Amino acid sequence: MSTQTVTIARLGAQGDGIAQTEAGPVYAPFTLPGETVALAVNKAHGTLISVKEPSPDRVEPKCRHFGPDGVNGACGGCALQHASDDLYHAFKRSLVIDALKSKGLTPDVAPLVIAHPGERRRAVFTARRTEKELLLGFNQAESHHIVAISECPIASPGIVSRLATIRKIAAAMASSAEPFRITVLETNSGLDLAFEGIKLADRQRRLTVEAVLGERGIARVSLNGEIIVEPVKPAIDFGSVTVSPPPGGFTQATRPAEEAMAKLVLEHVGKAKHVADLFSGIGTFALRIAQRARVHAVEGDDKALKALDFAARNSQGLKPVTIEKRDLFRRPLMAQELKAYDAVVFDPPRAGAEAQCHELARSGVKKIAAVSCNPVTLARDLAILTAAGYRITSVTPIDQFLWSAHVEAVATLEKPQK
Structure with a gap:
């Protein structure tokens, strides 16, 4: 290791600053283009x-846990709080843009x-019991060290205001002393806490039920997909349709x-x-589209598909919604099957839809x-479609993971009619 200016x-691409040195590029978190910095280089x-x-363009971070001098260490949840808007x-x-150009x-x-602060309704925490307390927070970047948080400017007020409750239930x-994960989703009816990585004995199950029943604002607690307690069914809305x-x-x-x-x-x-909605999940798009068109929803996850189907069957005013459980990576809808759809x-997921795009083409x-x-797999998939004559009519990047290096995008394509 050496010290270099x-x-x-x-x-x-991960939000780290890159410096060109005689030995090659050096990646430095918490730095910005044009800055002169002193680094410990390894x-x-x-x-x-x-x-x-x-x-x-350097600004004051919004969170005390951010950066190399953050409280309890550098929280790995954000990469770019120090950058101007x-x-x-x-x-x-x-x-x-760069991913598309590469193709x-x-x-x-x-x-x-x-994106704006306070919008995140879903967060994934890491927790671990110590001799003194229960640590709840986010992992330090590229580390198993848990940065215990007392605030989180990206998370919704409904989550942040109940951090103590989440700790109580996690305890x-x-x-x-093994670490475990908690996915927290804010729903219309309260927080949905999904635990992973715990072996729960009967006594812990009973303690958890007692802890939850004494707390307001908790809709459900589950472990590895199994419901432990559900005071009220979690619910979110897709347009006029409510889904659990x-x-x-x-x-x-x-x-x-x-x-x-x-x-x-x-x-x-x-x-x-x-319309065919492929990789439909619990119906984010399918149930909205069904308010104006017939929809065939295809998804590999059985539980997600059942949630979509239940919501469709119990909502009024929808066009017919059909479902199909299918692994679209191994068995995409074939070109002949796709001919039944107008759109x-x-x-x-992040791996993209390469096999499916070959059939769409x-x-x-x-x-x-x-x-x-x-963006990388999106660019690959769009290249497959444009090579077959499709025309890209729009590409819109969407920030959903504030101050991270992740970005969503929606691309629309049309097949010119001969």
Whole structure:
């Protein structure tokens, strides 16, 4: 390890500043382009010692836990609280632009749909019992060290105001000193706490039930997908349809980002009469589309699909919704099957929808809306479709994970009619 004074050239894809040295690039968290900084350098990693010449884009972080001098250590939940809004927003948009360019795609990319503090309705905490207390917080970047938090500016007030309650329930759940995860979702009816990584004995189960029944604002507690206690069924809304997500099930992290994505998808689908929603999850798009068109929802997760189906069957005013459990990575809808639809929406995990896009490319479906949490795989998938004659009509980056290096995007495509 050596101490070096360097100038930061640019931001990397993970939000670290990158300095070019004689030995190659050095990646330094908590730095910004144009800054002169002192680093402790170990191979390609630089630990910030001091900022000798700060960037005019450097701002005061919003959270006491952020940065190398953060309380209890540098919380790994955020990467860019020290960047001005202008720099940060340009960085997020550039992630999408650069990924598309890497595949030879140069469509117009809309301005970033920005995120705001206090919008995150879903957060994943790490917890561990110690001899003195229960630690609850986020892991330090690239570390198993838990930064115990007392605030979180990205999380909703409904979550932050109940951190003590979450700790109380987690303490009742903890059966050893091993770390475990808690996914917290704020719903219409209270917090949904999904625990993973705990072996729960009968005594802990009883303690947990007692802890929950004595606390307000908790809708459900589950462990590894099994409901332990459910004082009230968790509920979230997709347009006019109310859905109860399965324990630990995937939901979009913020309501504003979800609504922005849904608006783009619905506008593109337009007057289509029969729509396929692939990787449908619990119905984020399918149940909104069903208010105007027939929908076939395809999803590999059985619990998510059952939640979608139950909501559709128990909501009035929807067009017919059919469901299909199918692993779209191994068995995508084939081109011939896709011919039944006027429009297709797909929202896959980070791995993208490569196999499905090859079939879409052969299908001739008129309209496609691609929703993605990974610009790299989105660019690959769009390249497959454009090579088959599809035209990209819009790309919109959407910030859902504030001050992180993650960005969502919605791309819309059309097949020119001959």
